Amino acid sequence: MSDVKDYKDLxxxxxxxDIAEKCYYLTKNYPKDEMYGMTQQIRRSAVSIPANIAEGYGRRYTGEYIRFLNIAQGSVNELETHLILSARVGLCTMMI
Incomplete structure (x- = not known):
């Protein structure tokens, strides 16, 4: 029997x-002129990961859940891309 009662148990x-929280702390030190650029992109894609997992979990059919998990995976890839570029242009020196 599974101990998963809702999405927060996943x-x-x-x-x-955890990743979204770390991204918020990381981007807190980004330059103010990046607030609507890289900062917003990193935060948006990071928050999208757990949000899509939660939304998919609440769907009625397994196929819908899988679709939202695929969207979350896309957000992981997007976030990774933003973090790599941030490091390459000197906005941050570490990866999460």
Whole structure:
């Protein structure tokens, strides 16, 4: 029997929340002129990961859930791209 009662019990959702939180702290030190550029892109894609996992979990059919998990995976790839570029242009020196 599974101990998962809602999406907050999913380890992948918990890790997604951790990543989003770290991204907020990381981008807190970005230059103000990046507020509507890289900062916003990183935060948006990071939050999208656990949000899509949660939304998919609440869907009625497995196929819908899988679709939202695929969207979350796309957000992971997007976030990774933003973080790589941030490091390459000197906005940050570490990866999360």
């Amino acid at each position: 380890i992948i959702w918990q890790k997604g929340i």
